[in-house]
Amino acid sequence: xxxxxxxxxxxxxxxxxxxxxxxxxxxxxxxxxxxxxxxxxxxxxxxxxxxxxxxxxxxxxxxxxxxxxxxxxxxxxxxxxxxxxxxxxxxxxxxxxxxxxxxxxxxxxxxxxxxxxxxxxxxxxxxxxxxxxxxxxxxxxxxxxxxxxxxxxxxxxxxxxxxxxxxxxxxxxxxxxxxxxxxxxxxxxxxxxxxxxxxxxxxxxxxxxxxxxxxxxxxxxxxxxxxxxxxxxxxxxxxxxxxxxxxxxxxxxxxxxxxxxxxxxxxxxxxxxxxxxxxxxxxxxxxxxxxxxxxxxxxxxxxxxxxxxxxxxxxxxxxxxxxxxxxxxxxxxxxxxxxxxxxxxxxxxxxxxxxxxxxxxxxxxxxxxxxxxxxxxxxxxxxxxxxxxxxxxxxxxxxxxxxxxxxxxxxxxxxxxxxxxxxxxxxxxxxxxxxxxxxxxxxxxxxxxxxxxxxxxxxxxxxxxxxxxxxxxxxxxxxxxxxxxxxxxxxxxxxxxxxxxxxxxxxxxxxxxxxxxxxxxxxxxxxxxxxxxxxxxxxxxxxxxxxxxxxxxxxxxxxxxxxxxxxxxxxxxxxxxxxxxx
RNA sequence: GCGCUUGUAGCUCAGCUGGAUAGAGCUACGGACUUCUAAUCCGUAGGUCGGGGGUUCGAAUCCCUCCAAGCGCACCA
Numbered sequence: 001x002x003x004x005x006x007x008x009x010x011x012x013x014x015x016x017x018x019x020x021x022x023x024x025x026x027x028x029x030x031x032x033x034x035x036x037x038x039x040x041x042x043x044x045x046x047x048x049x050x051x052x053x054x055x056x057x058x059x060x061x062x063x064x065x066x067x068x069x070x071x072x073x074x075x076x077x078x079x080x081x082x083x084x085x086x087x088x089x090x091x092x093x094x095x096x097x098x099x100x101x102x103x104x105x106x107x108x109x110x111x112x113x114x115x116x117x118x119x120x121x122x123x124x125x126x127x128x129x130x131x132x133x134x135x136x137x138x139x140x141x142x143x144x145x146x147x148x149x150x151x152x153x154x155x156x157x158x159x160x161x162x163x164x165x166x167x168x169x170x171x172x173x174x175x176x177x178x179x180x181x182x183x184x185x186x187x188x189x190x191x192x193x194x195x196x197x198x199x200x201x202x203x204x205x206x207x208x209x210x211x212x213x214x215x216x217x218x219x220x221x222x223x224x225x226x227x228x229x230x231x232x233x234x235x236x237x238x239x240x241x242x243x244x245x246x247x248x249x250x251x252x253x254x255x256x257x258x259x260x261x262x263x264x265x266x267x268x269x270x271x272x273x274x275x276x277x278x279x280x281x282x283x284x285x286x287x288x289x290x291x292x293x294x295x296x297x298x299x300x301x302x303x304x305x306x307x308x309x310x311x312x313x314x315x316x317x318x319x320x321x322x323x324x325x326x327x328x329x330x331x332x333x334x335x336x337x338x339x340x341x342x343x344x345x346x347x348x349x350x351x352x353x354x355x356x357x358x359x360x361x362x363x364x365x366x367x368x369x370x371x372x373x374x375x376x377x378x379x380x381x382x383x384x385x386x387x388x389x390x391x392x393x394x395x396x397x398x399x400x401x402x403x404x405x406x407x408x409x410x411x412x413x414x415x416x417x418x419x420x421x422x423x424x425x426x427x428x429x430x431x432x433x434x435x436x437x438x439x440x441x442x443x444x445x446x447x448x449x450x451x452x453x454x455x456x457x458x459x460x461x462x463x464x465x466x467x468x469x470x471x472x473x474x475x476x477x478x479x480x481x482x483x484x485x486x487x488x489x490x491x492x493x494x495x496x497x498x499x500x501x502x503x504x505x506x507x508x509x510x511x512x513x514x515x516x517x518x519x520x521x522x523x524x525x526x527x528x529x530x531x532x533x534x535x536x537x538x539x540x541x542x543x544x545x546x547x548x549x550x551x552x553x554x555x556x557x558x559x560x561x562x563x564x565x566x567x568x569x570x571x572x573x574x575x576x577x578x579x580x581x582x
Numbered sequence: 583g584c585g586c587u588u589g590u591a592g593c594u595c596a597g598c599u600g601g602a603u604a605g606a607g608c609u610a611c612g613g614a615c616u617u618c619u620a621a622u623c624c625g626u627a628g629g630u631c632g633g634g635g636g637u638u639c640g641a642a643u644c645c646c647u648c649c650a651a652g653c654g655c656a657c658c659a
Contacts, residue, residue: 038599045597045605055601094639096602139659181659299657310585310655317657324659352586353654378587379652420595425588425652432594432608438621439608447621458618528596531607542614542623552618560618582621 001123001511002109003052007041013079014039014056018064035063050090050098051505058095068095103494103501107487109508113562114483121514121569126167130339133159135346136258137174140250141185142212144257144401146428147348147380152263152401153417153575154377155346157523160573165518170340173265174331177247178272179324184208185250186243192217193242197226199235216249257402261410262575274330280322283330284315292364302329307360325357332361332372344521345374346422352376375521378425389430399430408433411576415442418527418574441531445571446579448534451541452564453580455557458547465550467557475561478568483558490555499540503559506536510566514573523574530570537563 044053057072072091080089089099113120135155162169188207228237287293298318315326355374362372382389474480495501517525546556568578
């Protein structure tokens with residue numbers, strides 16, 4: 001990491017400087033920590049101000065009782081002048097400290113790309129920590145809608161980001177196969193299934209749309225024939241088997257759809273398993289023993305208000321049946337027992353009411369406050385031109401995720417859904433998504449990668465004076481270690497122009513982006529970064545010739561190869577292909 | 583009625599743990615292929631940051647209020 005490491009170093013140097021500056025009165029430690037949290041070392045909005053900027057002098061001025069400009073001067077002489085990496089340090093009113101890195105410092109960073117190669121971008125900040133991310137978890141009672149695609153992609157990419165940060169990640173899908181909705185779905189399937197045999201069984205009034213169910217009934221019939229009919233004349237069926245198989249079939253459809261856009265899970269957790277081995281009774285006993293519940297009007301209530309929820313919740317209804325919330329409790333206890341350090345739930349905005357109650361459960365069973373984090377993803381609205389298409393899953397209208405996946409393709413869908421923050425209410429323009437035009441930024445990024453691919457092909461075609469077989473082989477196997485030597489042997493490396501330097505700079509930022517994307521649970525950092533990198537590369541490509549006649553400009557080639565590795569690794573995290581040719 | 587989220591350029595979005603002239607892309611208009619892929623590049627145009635108050639040296643960012651949109655407020659799952 002470049003920026004984050006520099007920042008750490010800067011902050012610790014700054015602490016030293018302040019110690020010298022001010023006699024510690026022993027009381028100010030806490031407030032100083034607070035001030036330090038608002039210190040930034042980052043790229044300025046405007047490139048003219050340099051590579052990096054810090055607000056430290058302004059933030060600290062009142063603490064050290066000095067004018068920002070004066071303290072900035074001390075920071076410059078006391079810290080930055082001792083760093084050998086910085087080039088020029090400017091202090092600008094009202095107290096910004098701006099500086100540029102020496103070209104050599106950027107080059108040394110570039111070396112890491114070739115040393116770490118496929119692992120470049122990753123770090124070990126999460127080493128030894130087990131984290132679970134649960135996402136999609138749509139009821140297996142119908143096909144997925146487009147919103148599910150968004151959670152799926154975001155969950156998948158977020159998982160990949162955590163993996164790259166050294167975490168031990170488990171991706172989980174929670175299957176609601178228990179309770180009334182599953183029963184209703186099974187009854188729908190049964191009705192359509194029996195129809196095949198000319199037997200009438202009323203379709204539930206509040207049932208699911210037939211379009212979704214009919215695929216399931218069709219498959220039940222095709223795969224099992226009359227297996228579920230236990231008595232021919234009365235049309236008596238094995239309802240338990242129908243329910244189980246209907247749900248399994250639906251789940252297989254869901255799995256296929258998700259798989260078609262590259263969204264996979266390590267674990268498909270079945271709700272009904274929570275009720276095995278008298279677990280329900282055990283959990284209820286546990287809750288009673290810990291005085292977390294009370295009885296009222298024949299129902300059993302969970303005291304969630306004690307833990308920050310806005311109302312208490314029923315666990316066992318007055319008719320004796322457990323509520324969905326009971327499953328939530330058992331599920332969270334189960335997750336805790338599996339030994340995760342932290343849990344992430346990605347929920348659709350239609351479930352935001354869950355935040356407080358899930359957190360309440362977590363607290364009540366003694367989990368740390370920040371151990372359970374819930375990410376709310378806003379819904380996707382379908383738009384065609386200017387017309388808003390109301391989608392309703394229960395009514396079976398609107399485009400399904402499966403339709404979209406087939407229309408748009410995996411790469412575009414993943415890029416599109418990774419582009420925005422979770423909080424964005426997205427409008428998904430179907431007609432735009434279907435266009436495979438340059439309006440779709442995924443091509444822009446992929447094209448950058450493919451262009452470098454074509455440089456490599458050119459290298460092979462032409463006999464070059466300064467690049468041998470060995471190097472070309474290395475490049476082809478995408479393990480261009482020779483670049484490390486090239487970079488090391490450059491006696492005085494300076495960038496010829498801004499496009500070279502900017503490209504190298506952006507390449508060097510990749511590990512910071514992977515780190516920050518994780519800290520902020522923000523997959524879109526990556527997407528935006530890759531777009532920026534691609535832009536930087538396209539500019540570089542248009543302004544610098546790498547191969548002329550029978551000679552390659554080695555420095556530029558190294559730069560292009562570094563960019564290629566980062567593009568490939570970045571697209572890899574997004575789960576998007578990095579084509580050699582387009 | 584209460585709560586969560588959002589409101590930034592014609593469109594889609596960044597920026598929101600306060601900082602320097604508010605940034606990209608798409609669209610529109612004008613340029614660049616005898617040279618490693620023009621799915622690219624360069625340039626121009628486009629903004630009362632939903633409205634109004636407040637806090638501050640400084641507000642798109644924090645607070646209050648109003649308006650608008652989406653979504654929730656079950657002994658449904």
